Amino acid sequence: MTKKKEEITKEKDEVIEKGEEFQTPIELLEKRAVYSLGFRNIDTLIGFNECDENSGEILQTNRGVLSGSLITYIGVSGAGKTTLAAQHVASMMIPFILEGNKNVKLHMIDNESGLTRNRFKNLTNLTNEQIHNHVVFETENSIEFLNELTVRIINEKKKLKPEKVKGYTGAHIEIVPPTFIMVDALSEMMPENLTEEEKADNKMLYMTQARLLDQYFKKFKNQFVKYNINMLCIAHTSKKMNLDNPLVKPSKEFRALPADMKINGGKNFLYNTDIGIYISRIVADSPEALEKKSATYLKAQSIMEAKLWKNRQGRDNVRFYLVADTNGFNPLKSFIYECIDLKVIETAGATRKVEGWEDKFRSSQIADMMIENKDFRKCVYDAYDKRKSYIFESARKGKEERKEALNILFMMNE
Numbered sequence: 001m002t003k004k005k006e007e008i009t010k011e012k013d014e015v016i017e018k019g020e021e022f023q024t025p026i027e028l029l030e031k032r033a034v035y036s037l038g039f040r041n042i043d044t045l046i047g048f049n050e051c052d053e054n055s056g057e058i059l060q061t062n063r064g065v066l067s068g069s070l071i072t073y074i075g076v077s078g079a080g081k082t083t084l085a086a087q088h089v090a091s092m093m094i095p096f097i098l099e100g101n102k103n104v105k106l107h108m109i110d111n112e113s114g115l116t117r118n119r120f121k122n123l124t125n126l127t128n129e130q131i132h133n134h135v136v137f138e139t140e141n142s143i144e145f146l147n148e149l150t151v152r153i154i155n156e157k158k159k160l161k162p163e164k165v166k167g168y169t170g171a172h173i174e175i176v177p178p179t180f181i182m183v184d185a186l187s188e189m190m191p192e193n194l195t196e197e198e199k200a201d202n203k204m205l206y207m208t209q210a211r212l213l214d215q216y217f218k219k220f221k222n223q224f225v226k227y228n229i230n231m232l233c234i235a236h237t238s239k240k241m242n243l244d245n246p247l248v249k250p251s252k253e254f255r256a257l258p259a260d261m262k263i264n265g266g267k268n269f270l271y272n273t274d275i276g277i278y279i280s281r282i283v284a285d286s287p288e289a290l291e292k293k294s295a296t297y298l299k300a301q302s303i304m305e306a307k308l309w310k311n312r313q314g315r316d317n318v319r320f321y322l323v324a325d326t327n328g329f330n331p332l333k334s335f336i337y338e339c340i341d342l343k344v345i346e347t348a349g350a351t352r353k354v355e356g357w358e359d360k361f362r363s364s365q366i367a368d369m370m371i372e373n374k375d376f377r378k379c380v381y382d383a384y385d386k387r388k389s390y391i392f393e394s395a396r397k398g399k400e401e402r403k404e405a406l407n408i409l410f411m412m413n414e
Contacts, residue, residue, distance in 0.1 A: 031173045032225060033165050036064040038091030039331045041320045041338050044385065046275055046313050049392045050169050060170040061392065065092075066313060067178060068225030070272055071232045072186075074263055075279030079304060082115050082184050083123060083328045084277070085232045089180050090124035092230065096177060097130050103160060105134055106180040107149060111141035111188055123328045142192035143212045146183070150220050150229070153179050157227040178228045186233040187264035189213070210266035217268040235269070238262050256309040256317040276310030279322065297363040298333045300325050314391060335384075336366050344383045355383045 036043050043063035050060045065071065071088065073081040089106055096104040108115070121131060138149070162174035183189065191208055223229065240250040240262045252259045253270075256278060263270055283303040284290045290300060304322040311318070321341065323333035339345045340363075345352050351360040356379035361369060369376045385392075 030167070030169070031175045032168055033067045033173070033175060034062045034064045034168050035067060035092040035178070035230070037088045039088075039322075039329075040335045040381070040384075042277075044388055045308060045315075045318050045320055045391060046311055047392060048168075048314050058392075060168070062168045065230075065275055066168060067175065067228050067230060069230055069274040070221065070224065071230075071275045071277065072263070072269070072273040072310070073232070073234045073277050073279070074237050074309070075277075075306070076282070079279035079282070080322065080324060080329060081234045081279060083324075084279070084322065085182060085184070085234060086115060086120055086123045087328055087331075089182050089230075089232050090126060092178070093134060093180060094126075097126070097134055101177055102133055103177040104179070105136060106182060107153075108135060108137045109141050109146065109149075109181065109183045109189075110137070112184055114184060141189065143189050143209070143216065144192045146181075146189065147216055147219075149181070150216075150223075153181075153229060154220075154223060154227050157229075176228050178230055180230050180232065182232045184234045185236055186213070186269065187235040206264075213266045214268040217272045221272045233265075233269075236264050238264055254309045254316070256307040270310075273310050274312045276308065276316075277306060278309040279304050279306045281305040283321070294363075295323075295337060297366070298323055298337060300330070300333055303337060304329075318391075332367060332370060336370065339380060339384055342384075342387055344387050345380065354379050355386075 037046075040063075046065060047061065047063040049058045050062065051058055071085070073085050075081050093104055093106060108120070117131070117137060120126075120135070121128070126135075138145070157176050157179070160176045162176050164172050164174050167173035167175075189209070190205075191212055220229075224231065240260045250259050254276070256276075257263075281304070283305050284293050284295065284300075285302040287296070290296050290298070290303070293303065295303060300323045302324045304324065306320055306322055308316050308318045308320075310316055321334055321338045322329045323337050324330065325333065336345070339354075340352075345354050345366065348360050351362055352366065353360050354376075357376055370380065
């Protein structure tokens, strides 16, 4: 009996060891790149390491969102959902715009007329020529039009020659240039051909809307990765209602969201979201409030608290901050405020300090030092990454860890 067990154990070890010999051919690698959202704190929180499967050694650190993703923004009214989405999509596009890739397009569907061309220009820092070449402000905004637009994009993508780029594994892959669709707000998109009965009955109206959006995501979401379609959607929220028994408390669907919060747009919309951003709270929105938070050095208009309510790339329910000034959310000020909140940049009497940097400095100097001094910037980045190391380490697994996990699996199936 003992001999038989030893033979089985040996066979299991051989199976595990043989698996290490396989080298994934490049043509079989997942064809996805990583696009920066332009905010170091957010890019880090959705970031992940690609590691060698034998040694666990880090091959590449990825900061940003995987190509072919759906990003959904929710939050309190006036929190800056549209502003943040516009800044994110611009950051994802800018590297392609600067290299003159005219195949990269953004289709703007604004059914709330909340983002004018001039406002978009100021938020994104794109020129009129760049907007003309790369942005299409769509005039139709029905669910049927969204279907037609996506079909048209896919057909156009089929004609394009894939380009060689560095994928998230560190290897070079071939994918078509990205296309972006920004919808503000997807939860308010309505069917084009409504019956009189549907128009008169709100419940029936929203049931039709949810059904058509469900059909859209079932039909197209699996095509987003293949054709490098990236969608950014703003969604409205409402209170969950239990019509059968109002006294029964609703159950939580997402850890980062209140149990009684409902994201409008249908369940398939939520389940297909890859990255969900929830601007949850106003931390400060006046000079007095900023002074109370000891944040006057930022020269900001407001500070918002936000969370990842969904993150298919790693951990969800992670908090971060957004600092707004006259030109939308400021990535540098947002990062500085978060570093001070996390004590990555520590208080040292009337001055500040950061690990790895000998000299002390004042709060008012941080922004200029970050811009002008690469060595200082590296110290701050390293200290922040050290504090957030659990984000990157969550997927790290070498040969021994995998062998241990497989042995447990074998044991549980004895």
